[in-house]
Amino acid sequence: MRRIARPALGIAVAALLVVGCSAGDGPDIGLPAAANPPATTAPATTEAEVESPSTLASRATSTTRGPATTADADDVALAYVGAEDSGVAASSGPAVQPVVLGYVNEEGGTRSFPEATLGAQAAVDYVNTVLGGVQGRPLELRPCAVVTAGDGERCAARLAADPDVNVVLAGVISREGLGGPLLAGLRGRKPVVLANPLTTGEFVADDAYAFTPGAPGVIQGMSVFAARYLPAGRPTLILVAHADTAPGRAAYTGLARPALDALGVPSVGVPVREGASAEQVAATIAQAGATATTAVVVLTPLAGCVAVSGALRQVALDVPVVASQLCRGRAMADHAAALGTPGEVPDGWYFGGTGFSYSIPGNPEIDAYMSTITDYAQEHGLAGLDPAGFAGPTYGSVLAIVRLMNGMPGGVTTPAQAREAIRSFRGPMWGVVGPMACGLNTSFPALCGVQVGIQRYVDGQWVSVRDGANGRPIDPRQELVP
Numbered sequence: 001m002r003r004i005a006r007p008a009l010g011i012a013v014a015a016l017l018v019v020g021c022s023a024g025d026g027p028d029i030g031l032p033a034a035a036n037p038p039a040t041t042a043p044a045t046t047e048a049e050v051e052s053p054s055t056l057a058s059r060a061t062s063t064t065r066g067p068a069t070t071a072d073a074d075d076v077a078l079a080y081v082g083a084e085d086s087g088v089a090a091s092s093g094p095a096v097q098p099v100v101l102g103y104v105n106e107e108g109g110t111r112s113f114p115e116a117t118l119g120a121q122a123a124v125d126y127v128n129t130v131l132g133g134v135q136g137r138p139l140e141l142r143p144c145a146v147v148t149a150g151d152g153e154r155c156a157a158r159l160a161a162d163p164d165v166n167v168v169l170a171g172v173i174s175r176e177g178l179g180g181p182l183l184a185g186l187r188g189r190k191p192v193v194l195a196n197p198l199t200t201g202e203f204v205a206d207d208a209y210a211f212t213p214g215a216p217g218v219i220q221g222m223s224v225f226a227a228r229y230l231p232a233g234r235p236t237l238i239l240v241a242h243a244d245t246a247p248g249r250a251a252y253t254g255l256a257r258p259a260l261d262a263l264g265v266p267s268v269g270v271p272v273r274e275g276a277s278a279e280q281v282a283a284t285i286a287q288a289g290a291t292a293t294t295a296v297v298v299l300t301p302l303a304g305c306v307a308v309s310g311a312l313r314q315v316a317l318d319v320p321v322v323a324s325q326l327c328r329g330r331a332m333a334d335h336a337a338a339l340g341t342p343g344e345v346p347d348g349w350y351f352g353g354t355g356f357s358y359s360i361p362g363n364p365e366i367d368a369y370m371s372t373i374t375d376y377a378q379e380h381g382l383a384g385l386d387p388a389g390f391a392g393p394t395y396g397s398v399l400a401i402v403r404l405m406n407g408m409p410g411g412v413t414t415p416a417q418a419r420e421a422i423r424s425f426r427g428p429m430w431g432v433v434g435p436m437a438c439g440l441n442t443s444f445p446a447l448c449g450v451q452v453g454i455q456r457y458v459d460g461q462w463v464s465v466r467d468g469a470n471g472r473p474i475d476p477r478q479e480l481v482p
Contacts (some may be wrong), residue, residue, distance in 0.1 A: 014091060020275065023463070049453075058317055064408060067482070071322060072364070072367075074130055074140040074368075077372075080430060081131050082403055082407055085146065090161025096137060097137060098164075099137050099411060100142050100165050101139060101167060101401065102168035102169065103120055103143045103168070103171065104170045104206065104266055105170070105172060106147070106167060106174055107145050107146075107171075108147050109148065109379060111175070114385060114386040116142075116170060116171030116195065116381055118377060118387075118391045119195075119388055119391030119392060119393070119395075120171060121193075121397055122372060123395040123399055124139050124394060124398060128470050134406060135405070135410075137407060139410070142162065142165060144158055144159060146173060146179075147178075148314040149169040150174075150232065151178060152178045153185055156184070157185060160185060160190055160255045161180075164262060164330050166190065166413065166417070167190060167192075167193060167401060167418040168190050168191070168193070169192050169193050169195060170197050170202075171390065174361035175199070176198070180201045183207070187206070187207045191207070191208070191209065192208055193208070193210070193400075194209065196390045197212070197214050197215075197344045197447070203446055203447060208446045210353050210447050210448060210449070211400055211429035211436055211448050212429065212432055213354060213449035214444065214446075214449070215251075217449060218253055218324065218478065219259075219299065219324070219352075220256075221454070221474045221476050222324065222452070223256045223263075223455075224295055225474055226265075226320070226322045227260055227265040229466060230295060232320065234360055235265060235293055236241075236266070236294070237265075237266055237290070237291065237295075238267045238268075239267070239270050239288055239290055239295070240260075240267050241297070241298045242256075243300045244273040248299065248300065249268035249269070249271070251299050251479055252446055253269070256299065257269070262482070272308065272412070276307050277310075278306075278313075280307075282308070282310075282312075284448060285311055285315055290315065292319070294317065294319050295319055295321070295322065296322070297321075298323040298324065298327055299324055300324075300327075304364055305327035305332060306332055308321075309321075309332070309335060309336075310387070313339070320348075321349045322349075322350040322351075322353070323349055323350065325351060325352070326349070327349070327351070334345065342460075345373035347458065347459065348457070348458060349456065349457055349459060350456045350465060352453070353453050353467075354453065355434060355468040355473050356433055356469060357453070357462055357464070359388070359463050360455065360469060365396075365430050365431045370388075370467065371433060372466070373392075376389060393431075395432045396430035399430045400425070400429050407421070421439050423439050425438055429448075431450045433448065433452075433453055434449065434450055434451030434473055434475070436448040452475075452476065453466065454467060455467060
């Protein structure tokens with residue numbers, strides 16, 4: 001086997017994870033617009049199979065989650081952040097100096113991700129009202145939105161010059177033209193925690209840190225699973241359906257194919273153009289030489305996933321499918337219903353993610369988060385926003401930052417202290433499996449997470465296969481380096 005080198009991805013992989021945008025008005029981040037309450041799912045745990053963060057709010061589900069009690073959720077969170085006094089709220093008043101966390105999010109324009117702000121605001125509210133703030137001081141978000149060219153540079157200048165800000169949290173920034181100037185302007189001045197890294201500029205930044213494996217890690221983990229851990233054994237060929245775009249092609253040629261090559265499993269790319277029909281994708285699959293010993297990895301947006309599912313039925317190819325979280329959504333549920341197999345996704349498909357599923361109860365941190373975020377969203381009229389998409393990692397990043405600050409005598413009082421605390425962080429990240437290795441990923445320096453989870457949808461239930469819930473996550477570092 002050979003070591004996987006960093007691919008030249010451009011803005012690759014970013015398009016694979018941008019699962020939904022909503023328009024909004026105004027350049028400054030406030031509370032997101034109100035909508036309808038989210039649905040949540042719950043599965044049975046069986047021996048082998050799971051899923052990853054996705055759009056719960058828009059999905060019909062076959063099971064329901066039993067919510068964690070408030071006391072249980074509080075105890076879990078208090079233990080995680082290292083708070084000493086259960087239920088003690090942060091002090092307030094003019095004499096108490098808040099701990100300020102800079103916050104940047106892409107919000108208010110054509111692409112808008114208000115659910116990330118929901119996660120950040122809910123976490124700050126919970127930290128202050130239940131977890132004692134940061135060493136007794138209230139935590140405060142200082143937001144700056146990026147919408148158009150120039151906003152990244154503007155926000156960087158504002159937060160870099162703010163003496164109260166020692167660390168900056170980025171919710172979602174889906175475009176290099178926004179994130180690049182932001183990271184460049186803050187580099188060496190204020191460390192940035194990336195809650196939901198999407199672009200190559202974020203993956204390779206050297207003064208920004210994401211407490212997840214990011215899209216590169218998830219794609220490699222999916223590839224490892226497809227090559228080594230399917231119940232039927234090693235496939236003789238893996239078809240990788242990818243978006244027929246520069247990012248989609250790079251996700252295959254720069255991440256999936258090198259991983260499969262390293263494991264000795266041949267692969268063929270199946271480009272899926274935007275708007276392609278099931279018939280068109282079926283023709284491409286037939287040309288790829290698919291056989292009964294094939295497995296399929298899907299790295300396309302939701303519409304492409306639906307086309308791939310229909311194509312596999314048309315060519316009568318009943319093989320294991322390992323998909324990204326983008327294959328979950330209303331269009332897929334409608335597709336499954338039209339085929340006479342009602343459910344969230346096609347029965348039997350596997351899904352890759354960051355190690356725990358928002359749809360599988362039993363993990364104390366995920367259960368506590370779902371209970372807290374649902375209550376917060378309903379109280380503020382925001383219940384229609386997806387609690388299991390970009391909100392989850394943003395919420396978890398806030399709690400991880402508070403954990404780091406609580407662990408330092410006197411708290412974090414300078415950017416240098418914040419940077420050192422982040423670089424030394426070895427986990428756990430709230431709701432993410434495995435240890436952290438900040439700064440040690442030679443291919444993608446910003447990615448601290450190293451392990452990936454695989455789940456499966458079976459008979460209307462989400463079940464763990466190889467993930468944090470059953471103690472069997474996949475670590476691509478160990479699998480792909482001899």
